[in-house]
Amino acid sequence: MQHMGSAFDDAAFFEMLERRRHAEGASWRQLGRQLGLSPSTFSRLARGRRPDVETFVKLLAWLDVPAVMFTKGDSVTPPGGTERDTLAVIATALQSDPSIPKDAAGALEQLLRIAYSRVSVPPPPPATAAEGDQATIEER
16 A cells, blocks of 8 residues: 555544544543543543554544544555545444444445445456557557
8 A cells, every 4th residue: 555645633533532432421531441541641632642552542442443544645545546445434434423333334334335236337457468568569
């Protein structure tokens, strides 16, 4: 994968933490106890400070979302040059929505995968070196 100009989106990270905490009806202190983090951790995050790696991993696990959700800047481009998998993006959004129960999000994801497989068109196979050489010869 190429990562060109990506940066951590601390505001989006804190916003998602805030939404999830609010949806669960927990205070920052209660959340800190639940996750083994100090309340001052959340104060630092609210001021735009970045979490250390261990804290980030704990919070990602609690949010149940991939780290790529909190990048901004140029998009993450996997090998082959296509954007992130559409279904993965939708699934992540469903799983991170605090208003949708986890089992319901999983069921919606399965339905979307079935529907997507019925309507999507497979990408054309990449050109081989020989085909590329032939096109160059024909263009001459």
